[in-house]
Structure formats: C-alpha cells, structure tokens
Amino acid sequence: MxxxxxxxxxxxxxxxxxxxxxxxxxxxxxxxxxxxxxxxxxxxxxxxxxxxxxxxxxxxxxxxxxxxxxxxxxxxxxxxxxxxxxxxxxxxxxxxxxxxxxxxxxxxxxxxxxxxxxxxxxxxxxxxxxxxxxxxxxxxxxxxxxxxxxxxxxxxxxxxxxxxxxxxPGAGQTTKMVNQVIVGGCKSVIAEAIQLAMNAGLDARRLPEALAGGRADSVLLRQSIPKMVSGDFSPAGRLRTVLKDLDLVMELAGETGTPMPMTGLATQLHRMMITHGHADSDSTAVIALLRDRPLL
Structure with a gap:
C-alpha cells in the first residue's frame, strides 16, 4: 500500500x-x-x-x-x-x-x-x-x-x-479500556503464577514451552516471562502508564455502574509499586511485590 x-x-x-x-x-x-x-x-x-x-x-x-x-x-x-x-x-x-x-x-x-x-x-x-x-x-x-x-x-x-x-467517536477509547482490563489483570495473575513456579523449584523460563497450545497460553504470558524471571524491568510499557489507564477504566466502571473487583485490585497493586518508586519500571515489575526480598 x-x-x-x-x-x-x-x-x-x-x-x-x-x-x-x-x-x-x-x-x-x-x-x-x-x-x-x-x-x-x-x-x-x-x-x-x-x-x-x-x-x-x-x-x-x-x-x-x-x-x-x-x-x-x-x-x-x-x-x-x-x-x-x-x-x-x-x-x-x-x-x-x-x-x-x-x-x-x-x-x-x-x-x-x-x-x-x-x-x-x-x-x-x-x-x-x-x-x-x-x-x-x-x-x-x-x-x-x-x-x-x-x-x-x-x-x-x-x-x-x-x-x-x-x-x-470514543468507541476506540472504550475498546482500549477493555483491553487494559485484560492486560492489567492478567499481568498481575501471571506474576503470581511465575513466582509460584519459581518458589516450587520449577524453571519458569520453560513455562511458554510447557503451556504452548493450552488454554493458559497467550502472547502476554510469553512476553512477560523473560522479564519477570530475569528481573529486567527496563520499560517496554511503564507502570505509571498502566496505572493511568487502569484509573481511567475504574472511572468508566463508575460511569457505567459496572462492578470490577479484580480490576480494582490490579489497580491498587500497580499503585503500590509506584508509591515505592517504580513509576518508570516496566509493568512486569509488579512481580516484585511477591518476592521474599521485594525490589521496593
């Protein structure tokens, strides 16, 4: 074209x-x-x-x-x-x-x-x-x-x-809010899954291979695992940006009367990271909240 x-x-x-x-x-x-x-x-x-x-x-x-x-x-x-x-x-x-x-x-x-x-x-x-x-x-x-x-x-x-x-007009932004519900919530859950795997003695780097084609497989999982396991939180998407988007989601939820308990929790997890100085870290840094020695 x-x-x-x-x-x-x-x-x-x-x-x-x-x-x-x-x-x-x-x-x-x-x-x-x-x-x-x-x-x-x-x-x-x-x-x-x-x-x-x-x-x-x-x-x-x-x-x-x-x-x-x-x-x-x-x-x-x-x-x-x-x-x-x-x-x-x-x-x-x-x-x-x-x-x-x-x-x-x-x-x-x-x-x-x-x-x-x-x-x-x-x-x-x-x-x-x-x-x-x-x-x-x-x-x-x-x-x-x-x-x-x-x-x-x-x-x-x-x-x-x-x-x-x-x-x-506005429908694209509303669709992005739906996208961010899934991204913000899933990254928080993926962090728990990866930390559980590591605490239980698994090589979490092999999870994409093990889960490929199953219902837990996703692009988000495959992209998150290397950064979460290595602790390389150089930003591909900053935590402060994700929090800004999640706050917009919760505002829209209030306007539409939509209960969003899981997204509310993900929002607060991201806010905790930012209060500890990780605003410019990659959003995968949310896993730091789950570590024995958190990067806070």
Missing part, C-alpha cells in the same frame, strides 16, 4: 510515537513532526521528517495529524492550547488521536474540534508495545465517523496488524 500524495503530521515522539513515526518515514510518507522535548525528535528528523514550530504549524501543513501523547490533559493541550492543532486545522483534515484517554472526553474533544474548525477526529488507541509499533503489528481500535476513518485508513494500515472501527 502506498501513501496518497499528502503530508502526515505527528505529535508526540515518545516510547510509542518514535517507532510509529519511523515506520511512516520508511514507507516514504512526508512527515511533519512536533514534540515537547526537542531531543526526542533527533532520530525522526535524521530519517527525513520535517520540523514544525508548534502543533498549529503541523496542522497547517498536514492533512492527517496523528497525536500520541501521555494522557487526556496532554491531548487537550496540544489540540486546544496556545498554538494548538485547532489553530491550524480546517475542514477536510482529520486528527487521529492514538493516545489513551477518557472515552467521554474523547467524544467531547472530537465535537469541539469539528465545531471550531470542521476538522474530523478519529480516536485510535493502540496495544502491542514498542516492538509491535516498530514491526507495524499494533492492534489499533478506532472510533469515529466512517468517512473520517476511511480517509485515514491508508495511513493507519502502515502501523497496524489489526485495525477495527468499533463505532462512533
């Missing part, structure tokens, strides 16, 4: 944004970038991206603008803050928000941007981590107007192994 002759904007060159931006450049996209930390732009600028002075300048020069930032407040700032996307946006353009933010707020921001500028909005949060971002195999769950989704689909196909329009 090749790009249409249009410019793509990218705002948020971080742990996930950097490999996504580099994939777009490798596919010969004309890419205009902006980030709050100029040093993080070095690789993508060296690969051929063009620098923009502000989010508004990105929106002026690009027809599709991707945002991939830390949280709801950051999205609001880059879109509606001073020199934000809204100042450079216009009808016929589409913003694709690949951040993970509140579903309700995502819907409201989409309505606000269209009312102010005529610009469309597709919420398209992702799952898979930096390695999947680099390989172009992310799971991308989208919400938005079907015409806006069709407009940005050729761009997103370069980043996604799976791309699904789940419904109107």
């Amino acid at each position: 090749t790009f249409q002759p249009e410019t793509v904007g990218f705002i948020g060159i971080g742990l996930m944004g950097r490999p996504m931006a580099l994939r777009l450049l490798a596919a010969d996209a004309r890419l205009v970038v902006w980030g709050r930390t100029p040093g993080k732009l070095r690789d993508v600028l060296a690969a051929g991206a063009e620098f923009a002075e502000a989010p508004a300048a990105v929106a002026q020069r690009a027809s599709v603008v991707i945002t991939c930032v830390s949280d709801t407040a950051a999205v609001e700032a880059v879109v509606f803050g001073p020199c934000g996307v809204a100042e450079g946006g216009s009808a016929g353009k589409v913003l694709v928000d690949m951040s993970t933010i509140q579903p309700r707020r995502s819907r409201e921001l989409a309505e606000q941007l269209r009312a102010q500028t005529g610009m469309g909005w597709v919420d398209a949060p992702v799952s898979g981590g930096p390695s999947a971002a680099a390989a172009g195999t992310l799971a991308v769950m989208a919400g938005g107007d079907p015409a806006d989704f069709e407009r940005v689909e050729p761009v997103l196909r370069h980043l996604a192994g799976g791309l699904t329009l789940m419904g109107p």
Whole structure:
C-alpha cells in the first residue's frame, strides 16, 4: 500500500510515537513532526521528517495529524492550547488521536474540534508495545465517523496488524479500556503464577514451552516471562502508564455502574509499586511485590 500524495503530521515522539513515526518515514510518507522535548525528535528528523514550530504549524501543513501523547490533559493541550492543532486545522483534515484517554472526553474533544474548525477526529488507541509499533503489528481500535476513518485508513494500515472501527467517536477509547482490563489483570495473575513456579523449584523460563497450545497460553504470558524471571524491568510499557489507564477504566466502571473487583485490585497493586518508586519500571515489575526480598 502506498501513501496518497499528502503530508502526515505527528505529535508526540515518545516510547510509542518514535517507532510509529519511523515506520511512516520508511514507507516514504512526508512527515511533519512536533514534540515537547526537542531531543526526542533527533532520530525522526535524521530519517527525513520535517520540523514544525508548534502543533498549529503541523496542522497547517498536514492533512492527517496523528497525536500520541501521555494522557487526556496532554491531548487537550496540544489540540486546544496556545498554538494548538485547532489553530491550524480546517475542514477536510482529520486528527487521529492514538493516545489513551477518557472515552467521554474523547467524544467531547472530537465535537469541539469539528465545531471550531470542521476538522474530523478519529480516536485510535493502540496495544502491542514498542516492538509491535516498530514491526507495524499494533492492534489499533478506532472510533469515529466512517468517512473520517476511511480517509485515514491508508495511513493507519502502515502501523497496524489489526485495525477495527468499533463505532462512533470514543468507541476506540472504550475498546482500549477493555483491553487494559485484560492486560492489567492478567499481568498481575501471571506474576503470581511465575513466582509460584519459581518458589516450587520449577524453571519458569520453560513455562511458554510447557503451556504452548493450552488454554493458559497467550502472547502476554510469553512476553512477560523473560522479564519477570530475569528481573529486567527496563520499560517496554511503564507502570505509571498502566496505572493511568487502569484509573481511567475504574472511572468508566463508575460511569457505567459496572462492578470490577479484580480490576480494582490490579489497580491498587500497580499503585503500590509506584508509591515505592517504580513509576518508570516496566509493568512486569509488579512481580516484585511477591518476592521474599521485594525490589521496593
């Protein structure tokens, strides 16, 4: 698949944004970038991206603008803050928000941007981590107007192994909340299983082989075991990010009247890790709570 002759904007060159931006450049996209930390732009600028002075300048020069930032407040700032996307946006353009933010707020921001500028909005949060971002195999769950989704689909196909329009604006973010319920809860349970295996004298590194094809087998299990066993908690997905997402899940649970006792426990386990200084550790570090000599 090749790009249409249009410019793509990218705002948020971080742990996930950097490999996504580099994939777009490798596919010969004309890419205009902006980030709050100029040093993080070095690789993508060296690969051929063009620098923009502000989010508004990105929106002026690009027809599709991707945002991939830390949280709801950051999205609001880059879109509606001073020199934000809204100042450079216009009808016929589409913003694709690949951040993970509140579903309700995502819907409201989409309505606000269209009312102010005529610009469309597709919420398209992702799952898979930096390695999947680099390989172009992310799971991308989208919400938005079907015409806006069709407009940005050729761009997103370069980043996604799976791309699904789940419904109107906000539906992608709601789907990401469901994803995070499973990820956050399962990692906590996987940590217990691995620690039990090690305490009982098993070589836990062989669990993927032993469980392959059975009902306990999963990508999450296979990815978690090496880091949990080795104690290498260099971040592929930071604990503070997972906690931010789980807090959003619990907020949505309150709004929808959904009991979520298991997710509530997983949320507090992640909060405990962060209070002990592990905010920037990988989310697999939750196993440290279970060790005889915890890394706290």
